[in-house]
Amino acid sequence: MTPETLKRLTALRRELHQSPEVSGQEQKTAERIAELIQNAGADLVLTGLGGHGVVAVFDSGIEGPGVGLRCELDALPIQEESDLPYTSRIPGKGHLCGHDGHMAMVVGVAEALGIARPQTGRVVLIFQPSEETGKGAAAVRSDPRFSDVAPDHVFSLHNLPGLDLGIVEICDGPANCASRGMRIVLTGKTSHAAAPQDGVSPAAALSKLMPALTKLGQGGPLDQNYALTTVTHASLGEQTFGVAPGRAELWVTLRTVTDTRMAELIAEAEALVAKTSQAEGVSSEVTYDDVFEACANHIDAVNILNQACVERNVPVRLVNEPQRFSEDFGQFGKNAKTAMFWLGSGSDHPQLHNPDYDFPDALIPIGTGVFLAVIRRILG
Structure with a gap:
């Protein structure tokens, strides 16, 4: 040149x-x-x-x-x-x-x-x-x-x-890992902050899912079993002191070396979300964005x-x-x-x-x- x-x-x-x-x-x-x-x-x-x-x-x-x-x-x-x-x-x-x-x-x-x-x-x-x-x-x-x-x-x-x-x-x-952004919306029922027992808060489900999802994929050697889950964002309720929360949102990035392992990780994560939300009496919705195949x-x-x-x-x-x-x-x-x-x-x-x-x-x-x-x- x-x-x-x-x-x-x-x-x-x-x-x-x-x-x-x-x-x-x-x-x-x-x-x-x-x-x-x-x-x-x-x-x-x-x-x-x-x-x-x-x-x-x-x-x-x-x-x-x-x-x-x-x-x-x-x-x-x-x-x-x-x-x-x-x-x-x-x-x-x-x-x-x-x-x-x-x-x-x-x-x-x-x-x-x-x-x-x-x-x-x-x-x-x-x-x-x-x-x-x-x-x-x-x-x-x-x-x-x-x-x-x-x-x-x-x-x-x-x-x-x-x-x-x-x-x-x-x-x-x-050459590059597969990854995708998992967006989880947890929906309960709001109530007055003076009477939280009359609502259904997603706080407990949110607090359990963050460490549990992280535990699903903790990295390690970059082989066919590699899986990494990273919590990137979480929100609960509104910025107010008068309302007990009725909605929470959790963003998690899933990462694997192979598409096969990604499919397994998705199934594990979705099952965990469904089980946790059901146990805490809230509904859950999972959607995906920024989807990259291996x-x-x-x-x-x-x-x-x-x-x-x-x-x-x-x-x-x-x-x-x-x-x-x-x-x-x-x-x-x-x-x-x-x-x-x-x-x-x-x-x-x-x-x-x-x-x-x-x-x-x-x-x-x-x-x-x-x-x-x-x-x-x-x-x-």
């Missing part, structure tokens, strides 16, 4: 950083990306996939496989805390996961393909919306227009704080990534444990050979979703180079 190209992509990354849009609201980001990809010379640009998704195709004109590269459009509903000259201009929103950097890399790939197409087949660049809520990948895949250009391989990356800057880690097999890498795609890193002289490690956090990238693996790799952001870099996180610009040429090497290995 030339210094001029790196300077331009860095400026783009910082431009995107200043104007973050959260899941489902990425309209302006998508418009900017579509403009850049069109200017790069894409043969086909599709917009509005799965919400605000953008897909671009660079076709060699010669029969061959399709190679997909996926990045994310969305930011987070978190207030950025920094004095950077390009800090977020949108109160309460920030690119605090590095999706701005991921987009800059894939735009860099588009610019390179605009200059030199692959020798065979086609490259499909996927700028996916709503990754943070777990809804975007499935929505893109379900769009009939995507099925017309769906690639045979799909690759992605995520920067990873805690890993030395520029180091790549790749996992063969399970993400697994295909061995063929892993080998291609490993070879691409070696070609680019990027230090690479093969590991056998998935990341605890979740990704909806696994959706693309239902119809393609997929693999995601981790690109180190620095051993002491602020964690993803921290208010002071910022994507390291030094990663732009590394990620772009690995992606281009992957394309060359498959398509020439």
Whole structure:
């Protein structure tokens, strides 16, 4: 990558950083990306996939496989805390996961393909919306227009704080945990605070469920039996001194390595909620949000990534444990050979979703180079 190209992509990354849009609201980001990809010379640009998704195709004109590269459009509903000259201009929103950097890399790939197409087949660049809520990948895949250009391989990356800057880690097999948000509503009957015996309070059920649900999944080794339940929010009644509560709400995140174990954990948690609420005389309702299925890498795609890193002289490690956090990238693996790799952001870099996180610009040429090497290995 030339210094001029790196300077331009860095400026783009910082431009995107200043104007973050959260899941489902990425309209302006998508418009900017579509403009850049069109200017790069894409043969086909599709917009509005799965919400605000953008897909671009660079076709060699010669029969061959399709190679997909996926990045994310969305930011987070978190207030950025920094004095950077390009800090977020949108109160309460920030690119605090590095999706701005991921987009800059894939735009860099588009610019390179605009200059030199692959020798065979086609490259499909996927700028996916709503990754943070777990809804975007499935929505893109379900769009009939995507099925017309769906690639045979799909690759992605995520920067990873805690890993030395520029180091790549790749996992063969399970790569990201399955997770989902479990929302429990407990309903009893309000009463005057002077006569709580005339109502039905969900306080006892709430206080029993918090430790009991936590006990269901206490982490441990990241194997097929791994399960972690985390209480993230609880509320009881209204903010008043005159009313004994009649409603409580409890939010819990369920996390497992496999989808099979997730199904078991869901059944255990729902049975516990039903038993506890019945014993305390309140009704219960369970709903789910932020649902992420487990993400697994295909061995063929892993080998291609490993070879691409070696070609680019990027230090690479093969590991056998998935990341605890979740990704909806696994959706693309239902119809393609997929693999995601981790690109180190620095051993002491602020964690993803921290208010002071910022994507390291030094990663732009590394990620772009690995992606281009992957394309060359498959398509020439």
